[in-house]
Amino acid sequence: MSITYLEAIREAQYEALRTDPNVFLYGQDISTFGGAFKATKNLSREFPGRVFDSPISEDAMIGMAVGAAVEGARPIIEMQFADFSSVGFNQIVNQAATLYWRTSTPCPITIRMPSGGTPGSGPFHSQSMESIYAHYPGIVILTPATVEDAYWMLLESVKLNDPVIFCEHKFLYYHLKSEGFGESLPIGKARIARPGRDATVVTYSAMLHEALKSAEELQMDGYQVEVVDLRSVKPMDTDTILASVSRTGRLLAVGEAFPWGGVTSEIIARVSSEAFHMLDAPPMRLNSKDTPIPYHPNLWKSHRPTTSSITAALRDLLRY
Amino acid sequence: MILSRILEEKLGSLYRAGGRIVGGVYLGRGQEAFSAAAGNNLRYGKDVYGPLIRDQAGRIAYGEPLLDTLRTYLGVVTGPMRGRDGNIHRGRPKDGYMAMISHLGSLLSVVAGALFARRLRGTLEDSVGATSIGDGGTSTGAFHEGLNMAAVEKLPLVVSIANNQFAYSTPTTRQYACEDLVDRAIGYGVEGYSVDGTDLLACVATFRTAFARARAGHGPQLVVGRLLRLGGHGEHDDASYIPDSAKHKHEARDCIEVAKKQALEFNWATEADFRTWEEEARRDVDAAQAIASKEPTPDPYRETWHALSTSELVEGQHG
Ligand SMILES: Cc1ncc(C[n+]2csc(CCOP(=O)(O)OP(=O)(O)O)c2C)c(N)n1
Numbered sequence: 001m002s003i004t005y006l007e008a009i010r011e012a013q014y015e016a017l018r019t020d021p022n023v024f025l026y027g028q029d030i031s032t033f034g035g036a037f038k039a040t041k042n043l044s045r046e047f048p049g050r051v052f053d054s055p056i057s058e059d060a061m062i063g064m065a066v067g068a069a070v071e072g073a074r075p076i077i078e079m080q081f082a083d084f085s086s087v088g089f090n091q092i093v094n095q096a097a098t099l100y101w102r103t104s105t106p107c108p109i110t111i112r113m114p115s116g117g118t119p120g121s122g123p124f125h126s127q128s129m130e131s132i133y134a135h136y137p138g139i140v141i142l143t144p145a146t147v148e149d150a151y152w153m154l155l156e157s158v159k160l161n162d163p164v165i166f167c168e169h170k171f172l173y174y175h176l177k178s179e180g181f182g183e184s185l186p187i188g189k190a191r192i193a194r195p196g197r198d199a200t201v202v203t204y205s206a207m208l209h210e211a212l213k214s215a216e217e218l219q220m221d222g223y224q225v226e227v228v229d230l231r232s233v234k235p236m237d238t239d240t241i242l243a244s245v246s247r248t249g250r251l252l253a254v255g256e257a258f259p260w261g262g263v264t265s266e267i268i269a270r271v272s273s274e275a276f277h278m279l280d281a282p283p284m285r286l287n288s289k290d291t292p293i294p295y296h297p298n299l300w301k302s303h304r305p306t307t308s309s310i311t312a313a314l315r316d317l318l319r320y
Numbered sequence: 321m322i323l324s325r326i327l328e329e330k331l332g333s334l335y336r337a338g339g340r341i342v343g344g345v346y347l348g349r350g351q352e353a354f355s356a357a358a359g360n361n362l363r364y365g366k367d368v369y370g371p372l373i374r375d376q377a378g379r380i381a382y383g384e385p386l387l388d389t390l391r392t393y394l395g396v397v398t399g400p401m402r403g404r405d406g407n408i409h410r411g412r413p414k415d416g417y418m419a420m421i422s423h424l425g426s427l428l429s430v431v432a433g434a435l436f437a438r439r440l441r442g443t444l445e446d447s448v449g450a451t452s453i454g455d456g457g458t459s460t461g462a463f464h465e466g467l468n469m470a471a472v473e474k475l476p477l478v479v480s481i482a483n484n485q486f487a488y489s490t491p492t493t494r495q496y497a498c499e500d501l502v503d504r505a506i507g508y509g510v511e512g513y514s515v516d517g518t519d520l521l522a523c524v525a526t527f528r529t530a531f532a533r534a535r536a537g538h539g540p541q542l543v544v545g546r547l548l549r550l551g552g553h554g555e556h557d558d559a560s561y562i563p564d565s566a567k568h569k570h571e572a573r574d575c576i577e578v579a580k581k582q583a584l585e586f587n588w589a590t591e592a593d594f595r596t597w598e599e600e601a602r603r604d605v606d607a608a609q610a611i612a613s614k615e616p617t618p619d620p621y622r623e624t625w626h627a628l629s630t631s632e633l634v635e636g637q638h639g
Pocket residue numbers: 373374422423424453454455456457458460482484485486487488553
């Protein structure tokens with residue numbers, strides 16, 4: 001029986017609700033309707049009184065989660081789309097993220113953010129917010145790229161005594177399937193998704209699959225590209241990245257988010273400052289274009305990195 | 321009220337003397353009756369309280385020790401905020417005493433969330449939550465979202481709006497266009513009360529009703545107090561923008577003077593009683609200041625510098 005990425009997210013929530021009475025779910029249309037993407041399908045029936053429809057109030061939803069967490073609850077908040085978390089931005093970065101530092105009171109909340117682009121979804125239903133939140137101290141940012149990680153990392157998030165931004169990728173919801181939940185590394189550890197010796201691609205979330213296809217293509221030309229899946233962008237597993245770059249001497253950082261600042265620039269900064277001597281070529285990065293995210297699939301496909309643009313970037317890097 | 325006024329006088333004079341207080345000082349002069357009347361209905365450790373900028377009197381009525389205040393203003397490590405945050409931002413969330421962030425309006429949903437979780441876990445019993453805001457803070461989206469959510473969830477929450485007529489320097493005409501802020505209650509489907517915030521007896525009676533209604537399951541209660549702050553926005557501000565006409569209005573009465581007159585009139589207390597209370601308050605404030613000012617300030621070399629409670633996930637060497 002194969003399980004999709006989306007089902008893994010639902011199953012993790014099921015398991016969290018089943019094993020811990022302090023867990024509850026709060027979000028728009030998540031109760032009887034099962035959520036805009038059906039990530040909470042049937043959960044309100046299976047756990048009556050623990051899955052609630054919220055008003056369209058991202059600020060209040062996150063504020064309420066913080067208050068509930070202080071009282072010992074472990075809320076999972078669903079943003080209908082990651083994009084709308086900008087309305088709750090203040091509560092995330094100022095309320096939730098500072099609580100432990102200021103008061104020694106842990107803030108165990110999980111905010112699920114359906115992230116990233118799908119064809120035809122346009123500027124307000126496609127954004128990747130991980131870089132924005134990663135900028136702030138006091139938050140853990142997870143970006144699962146596999147069915148196994150979607151399941152295990154969400155379960156781990158709920159157990160963590162800190163605020164977690166859980167960036168699940170909408171494109172992977174139905175595209176990705178697995179035979180089971182298998183195993184997963186702990187939060188904070190990156191994974192070598194494919195070993196290689198000629199260049200390292202460091203990436204995360206949906207871009208992992210584009211990068212893997214690209215590595216596959218380049219293998220036909222005799223190149224062995226190593227692909228590192230960050231899994232969590234904050235904390236970032238710098239040791240694994242550095243170890244990989246020390247083996248390959250070449251780095252390409254790939255992210256679906258906008259280019260300015262953010263996760264890929266952080267990767268480049270760390271490698272440049274800590275492993276400059278190991279590099280045989282200038283480190284490169286590839287992001288979406290610096291425009292709002294376009295609506296038409298034709299435009300969208302060339303807006304974000306894809307297998308072909310990653311391959312092209314890697315050829316440049318390998319040729320250097 | 322008296323203790324709050326005397327404590328705040330001390331904070332003001334320490335601020336003016338310079339050197340010892342860390343950061344700004346924001347006082348609640350003129351708002352003591354309104355704030356204390358609310359705080360007096362709360363039980364420390366049982367009810368949830370999210371006070372705001374001018375709630376020193378409410379904090380004392382709620383049961384916060386003087387030492388917590390002085391330690392926070394002096395930024396010493398023994399205080400609840402350990403020098404990491406200051407002044408009115410203090411709280412002890414684990415006791416149900418929420419620590420505000422600067423962003424106005426954002427505490428309402430946090431207090432609501434604590435009540436929500438209690439109801440879910442079956443520990444709500446007869447506990448209630450309270451928070452307050454100024455006329456300016458009611459213009460934030462967070463305030464609207466939070467109050468609407470609390471109303472939808474029918475939470476036992478008392479929200480006080482201290483309408484002191486100025487948000488920093490901005491008059492209410494530039495803040496809202498409805499006749500009276502209490503009219504908002506209808507729009508949220510919550511119970512609303514309007515009270516003379518300079519009249520202690522009126523405030524006590526109004527909050528008693530509001531808290532009883534909240535505890536009895538009637539959902540959020542919105543209490544609007546009409547008053548004027550008797551000072552600047554903070555101690556750095558001389559409030560020269562407040563026109564004389566406002567200072568001569570009924571709202572500009574000093575609530576402590578009004579309460580004193582009421583007490584003497586009804587023979588609840590004598591002048592001598594008031595003198596004794598003031599002396600006691602001075603003694604207590606001085607004692608707390610003496611203790612706090614000898615305590616250590618934070619040492620950057622002893623800080624963990626961890627923003628996460630899960631220390632394994634703290635990024636150290638590559639940060
Ligand atoms: C969201 C937000 N914007 C701006 C400020 C800066 N600020 C702090 S207090 C204040 C005035 C508040 O006025 P009001 O809510 O009426 O309360 P009062 O000070 O009169 O008691 C302002 C503008 C803030 N703290 N939060």
